[in-house]
Amino acid sequence: MIYIESEHKIQTDIMLALSKNGFTVFRSNAGKIRTESGQTIMLFPRGTPDLCGFVHKTGQMFFIEVKKENGRLRPDQIKFAKFIAQFPVIYGVARSPEEALMIVQQGLNRTEDVR
Template identity: 70%
Template structure:
């Protein structure tokens, strides 16, 4: 079974080659060397986000392997983002990701 990291890397490469700008997002907090805490994206924020070059449509992708399941905070994000005209979905492969970002 492929790791989520490998799937995510393959998706990023395919999207970049296919007319999309894609960013990897890190959620949670990190502590700097001098002890400060920096809050990144909130817990539950998807692994990848970006936009289509053709029309600027924004997308968010949660990457999971074949056995991966959404955590409660990821389910909350999915419910939240579903209220807006953002392309969102769970991708377990490059094919899944492409289908999500090419939706009308």
Template identity: 70%
Template sequence: MKKINVYKRKGSESAVTLVTPVTCVGRVRTERVMGKKVGRHTRHRLEVIRIESEHKIQTDIMLALSKKGFTVFRSNAGRVRTESGQTIMLFPRGFPDLCGFRHSDGRFFCLEIKNAKGRLRPDQKLFAQFIKSFPVLYGVARSVDDALEVVNRE
């Protein structure tokens, strides 16, 4: 499949919409999409693929894991400035989005949530190398199925 355009869609739950041509017949005209000129065929069918936002994937994973008997915590990394001007350090940069444990044996897990196009930042790669030296279940999850695969490992 050949990508024509990638842009954010206003008012949509999906963060990114990929527009891919299936068949094209006709002249090309130019349109403005999100402020950029884009060539469009006058008659064609489009296949639209929606990529879910990381926030939605994270919420779906938290709900699914909770229903399956896991305790899950959302973690915030970085720094926050309070109203009084103080800076509070949260988890270190690169710390995974979700952590928790299995009720069956108490095994701890960490999940980094990414959408279909998301990549690990260098600080997240560094954390992944660090945590794999301990008996912790760690993985990158792009869906509920990915998350269940990671937390059900032995």
């Protein structure tokens, strides 16, 4: 049987790798949550990538969408990718810590996963 890591595990590994290599990274929760008092709080808009952060040396923002090996972007994620491609920020879909590091270290704006 072949073991495929969960997106959560990949995301945690990516956050650790980016942090260890001098980048500040945050988990960006999207959607809405309901508080214990019944209030609804809007988080990031749906489609916002799983991780965001910045490069210390340049201050450049990055966005990383985390997917497992066979994961595909949802329509709202594709919409975000197409929108962000017009700006000078770092963006990419990563399936491993190594891939995320390559995207951020090379300052890429990779939208080849966008169909």
